[in-house]
Amino acid sequence: MSRARMRWCAAVVGSATAIASFTTAVAEDPPRVAEQSLQEPTESRSLSVRVRSFFGRGKSGKSGKAEGGGRRAEGQKIEPAKSRPESIPSGLKPDVQQVGATLAGPQLSTLEHRPDSGPQLSALSSPPSSITDEEIARFEDLAFANNPALAQSRHVVDAAVGRLIQAGLYPNPSLGYVASEVGNDGRAGQQGIGFAQEIVRGCKLQLSQAVASFARDQAEAQAAAQVWRLRNTVRSLYFEILAAQETKKLSDELLALAEQGVSVAQQREKAGEGTLTETLQAQIELDQVQILATSSKNNLRASWKRLAAIVGQPEMEPETLRGSLDAAREERDEAQTLARVSGQSPEVQVAEAGIRRADAAVTRARAEPIPNVTIEAGTQYDYGSRTQIANIGISLPLPIWNRNEGNIFTAEAELRRSQREVDRVKLSLAERFATTYARYRNAQQQVDRYGRRLSDEEVKRILSLMGDDRQKELDKYSQILPRAQIALALATEGWRRGEFGYLQVLTAQRTLAQAGLGAVRAHAELRQSAVVLDCYLLTDGLGDPGGGQSAGNDQ
16 A cells, blocks of 8 residues: 555544544533533643644644634623513513523433322322222222323323433534545546534523423423323312212202102092192102113213213223212312412413413523534545545634524514513413302302201201290201101101191102202312412313413313
8 A cells, every 4th residue: 555545544533533532522522521621721722732633734823713713702601682572570570691500311200191190189198088089099099090192191201301312412514525626637636525513602502402491391391280180180070970879869869759759649539538630749859860870870870970980991891999988177268269270370380481481481592693613623634646635624604694583583572472471371260260259159068058968866956845845845956858858757756747738748849859959069069179279270181282272261
């Protein structure tokens, strides 16, 4: 092999080694390399000298000075937006100087979103203390393990983390074959290889990672919102099933009473003690109760099917729940509850993260006109003069016609929209809170009016009293259920003494059963509205978790 060819091969290997060492440093820590290229001119000069020394061409004096001067120019600080339509709330502005610390690596532990993790879930994560809590916990565990919407929300976070990683990756170098003056004087001309590396300026990678980081925060807040939606749906359906079970039980009792009433009316009509009108009325009431009994059976099955779908097990067979609709009375102050919902709602967190992301996007758009520098280096063998030559070049675009004005305008408009989004979400929460809190208060008043059923011993004790003592005791009970129980006991006692007909007993029994149905509905409404308030008004456990519907559209 000739000496010239050996020198050419040595130069090729040397240039390849130089570019490889630089790209290795970029791959290991791109933000640090980019920051050094912006803020440390001496490092840039040493890199230039090192590249030239591999090629064996030129001095580092003038060119190094010029390049250093260029680095000082590009190391100028990026000015934030001079004017913003609206001020950013304190605590929401992105600090680009601190982004490097938070972007050292994605915290993959944040992707787990387990229902028992995080301070925002502690309010409903107490250990099971009753059969109701145990059954709810069992269905919640099934939902957290099988619900596809919750799994999708985790994958949305994974995708956001992937975009965060990609945003900070440095551009790859390029390698190419170079030939010039081929065929000149019948010779092969100059042939060799060339390398090129784009140097990202203006902290664009760090700013892109800042935007992606806040987008990840939005995805995590949306995942937290999905957890609360799932909790709300599971618990509401659980109490709906309890209410459907009680309704079916009471409707069956009413059905038996209605059938008995028709039989008694027919017997009275045959004996000449009743009329055809009484018989027809009893039959109409039987038909109505049969409709109620069929509806309650269908509603119970439908509620079970809905719960099975939410927990991700549509084949789950219905079972008898042992929980209770009764709950300890808990006063919720309207102002304090609204403040908690507005201050801790995941929907508000999503909107606030959107402000941070949009503000970072404005800064990123303003940094885009700062031109990147492309460093080119190569080596060629001149077959005419039989010498080895090196090529070094630096190029950058001139931001004359395109200074990213359109994208900057778009980013600022998006920032203004994000600022108003927080207000919209809070107003939407206030609107939905007003409706839900009214349901809660109405149900609470109805539960108070219906009261609790008396024990059989208590009813017997009241009946054992006579005269004024009984009347004084009866005056103590102003609630519907105790009065209906006492009325039935009195009607039964009078029928046994021959003072009342059996139809009056049946009427008292129907009144008690219907009061029981009303009490069940009131208790179910109270429990469900309380769950909605505790779960930040978030509903629809199978809704789109990827932001397909904007925050605040839950009904």
